Amino acid sequence: MSSDVSDSGCGPLRTNVLVIGAGQAGLAAANELKKAGVDYLLVDAAAAVGDSWRQRYETLTLFTPRSISSLPGLPLPGDTEGYATKDEFAAYLARYAKVGGHRIETGTRISALRRKHGVFEAVSSDGRIYAAPAVIVATGPFSVPRVPAMVNEFPDGIQQIHVSDFWNAESVAEGTVLLVGDGASGRDAALALAASHRVLLARGRPRKLFPERILGQSTWWWLKRLGLLGAKPDSIIGRRMRRIDPFPNRGNDDATLVRKNVVLMPRLVSVDGCHAVFADGSREAPQAVVWAAGYRDEFDWIKIEGAVDAEGRLLHQEGVSPVPGLYFVGRPWQRNRASALIAGAGDDAAFVVGTLMHSVRSRYKTSKLLR
Structure with missing residues (x-):
């Protein structure tokens, strides 16, 4: 896998965008960064892409049918109305990473994220340091039992x-x-x-619990067709959906x-x-x-003023942090009901990376993040 990520010997490993997490949210972000022509690197705590799915209970399947459980550019194979098993989806993520040619460092758990003089430094549990002017946190929701x-x-x-x-x-x-x-x-x-x-x-x-099918169609088909997957968190229907869950x-x-x-x-x-x-x-x-x-979430490893509130919750607006250069993908209700689902990963990643690129172009006439 090709990459312009640079290693300055004993110093930090430098890249233009560091993506923390290589699950569906991180891979969706990587796909958008690649399309934008930005140098990037993904790091993930698991030993292999897809392991967070492989390690869950034996009978687990996706909540959503295959028809809305793909990432952009690569369909999830199989019966479109059926539900992929956890191992099937793990294999799909590994294939997505390989087909996309994304540079990923697995077995890399980030224990601290800091920001110094406009540059982020992510420190891994084994002491490696990654430096980047922009970071996308895609570690997934509710990671701690x-x-x-x-x-x-x-x-x-x-x-x-x-x-x-x-x-x-x-x-x-x-x-x-x-x-x-x-x-x-x-x-x-x-x-x-x-x-x-x-x-x-x-x-x-x-x-x-809602029924699996309504009038012969998947309920998820109806939710998408009626626009309910796009319900905003503060809309009337969005507030009701969040309350009922x-x-x-x-x-x-x-x-x-x-x-x-x-x-x-x-x-x-x-x-x-x-x-x-x-x-x-x-x-x-x-x-x-x-x-x-x-x-529950645990973000005490993000040691940046203004990134996390007093209760440990991430501060962001549709995935955009008030801290310049810091972004999130894969948060529940980040932009709408689909945000915590595989169905929403691609759209949210496109929005976040688009915002990142707009910010860069606004600050520099010749983007430092563009090749």
């Missing part, structure tokens, strides 16, 4: 794992298993365990769970010895607990 404080209240003899470490039924000790959290991953894990374990699923807020019903609704012998429980409220205590006062003694309480 969220586990409530109750994890410390269960005795040591009870197995506890986060759903991010769940692979299949063999990942979990025999006997009764408690799933805490009934989002898509919690429901999928419950179904995967139901044939071999007694499964309790502790639910949280009411969930809205529905996900597709693909055989993981309450009725199916019950039919598969999953026991639906109310919210987990406390732990009493080896017993889990639920909101209705009922008690159960599980042999294993799988926490499916979601994920």
Whole structure:
């Protein structure tokens, strides 16, 4: 793979645009940078492109059908109405990187991002330094597993794992298993365990699942056709969608769970010895607990004033940071409903890279980022 990235010996490795993250968002950004004629480099913490998908639970498939799950320039092969498996999509990302000829340094986790005299310095966990006048952060949303404080209240003899470490039924000790959290991953894990374990699923807020098909068409087709995937975060429909946060019903609704012998429980409220205590006062003694309480962002590695607020949230407007030269791709509701989906990665990347190039051309009559 060709690149004009320069290495100044013992000094930092220099490039014009550093893209942090080589998943679908980072690769979409790389595609736009290549079209714009900009020198760039991607770095990713995983050992290989697509590993963030390969390492997730065995039965995982994409939320969206193949028809809207491709990145620009390379269709995702297979039945357009079907759903790609995690391994299939991981292989697709690896192929996208290869076909695009993108320079990627894998196994490179960025532990600190700073800005000095208008230049960003990204420091990897092994001490390497990457310098660039512009950075696109494409690390994906909610990368750190969220586990409530109750994890410390269960005795040591009870197995506890986060759903991010769940692979299949063999990942979990025999006997009764408690799933805490009934989002898509919690429901999928419950179904995967139901044939071999007694499964309790502790639910949280009411969930809205939408049907897979409406009038013979994929619901996602309707969402795209009606413009709902383009709903802005602060629009009336956008605010409603964010509040409800529905996900597709693909055989993981309450009725199916019950039919598969999953026991639906109310919210987990406390732990009493080896017993889990639920909101209705009922008690159960599980042999294993799988926490499916979601994920959270962690951006304390971005050590730039004005980039992150006091609560650790990224500050940006449609992916454009108030810090000159800093951009984001792949944030939930970054520009619209599609932003957190593969379907929105290409459009958001095009907007961000277009904004980056406009900023460069406004500052320099002859762009320093152009070849």
